[in-house]
Amino acid sequence: MFGESNEARTSLLRLENIAKPLYVALRVILAVFVVGWGLFFIAFFAFLLTSGAGLYDLNARILCVVPVAVSAFINVYILYVIGSIFDSMRHGDTPFTMRISHQIKIVSFLLLVAFVLQAIVSMVPFDGYSLGVMRIGLAKQEGGVVANVSISTLIASIIGFVLSYVFKYGALLQQLSDDTV
Numbered sequence: 001m002f003g004e005s006n007e008a009r010t011s012l013l014r015l016e017n018i019a020k021p022l023y024v025a026l027r028v029i030l031a032v033f034v035v036g037w038g039l040f041f042i043a044f045f046a047f048l049l050t051s052g053a054g055l056y057d058l059n060a061r062i063l064c065v066v067p068v069a070v071s072a073f074i075n076v077y078i079l080y081v082i083g084s085i086f087d088s089m090r091h092g093d094t095p096f097t098m099r100i101s102h103q104i105k106i107v108s109f110l111l112l113v114a115f116v117l118q119a120i121v122s123m124v125p126f127d128g129y130s131l132g133v134m135r136i137g138l139a140k141q142e143g144g145v146v147a148n149v150s151i152s153t154l155i156a157s158i159i160g161f162v163l164s165y166v167f168k169y170g171a172l173l174q175q176l177s178d179d180t181v
Helices: 006-051 053-088 098-122 151-180
Strands: 128-131 134-137
Touching: 006 053, 053 098, 098 151
Parallel strands: none
Antiparallel strands: 128 134
């Protein structure tokens, strides 16, 4: 960090101080999310084994849960990647690295996959389950097909892709600056 101004060091120190509690909070949220989904899937499969349903009914119920499992995995991985970004920042690393740019691009891609998965799943007319405020499985649709999509997920994905290129540009400028010194 030779030749850095006091303002740059102060800014990096603030970033470290912000990243520490965010990292801890994200890891706690990740742990709660993993435990909650794990308990749900254990309960679901225990219900399947004890329900005495026929083979066709079992396949239909498992098919309803596959998109939910994929969505849960995507959410867990997004939380993990964002947590690892804050982890590197809390150790004083500059946020403008190719690794962080790549991680932001991965999160953006996963958000795009979640958007497409949600759009596809919302058009399949199956019965579903709900657990409190969480929608589990697929909902039965009467009177036609209605796509239930979250535009905010698509917008977050687009913003993430743009930010990944901003961070890549920042990493290239950082590298150029380090090579010049």
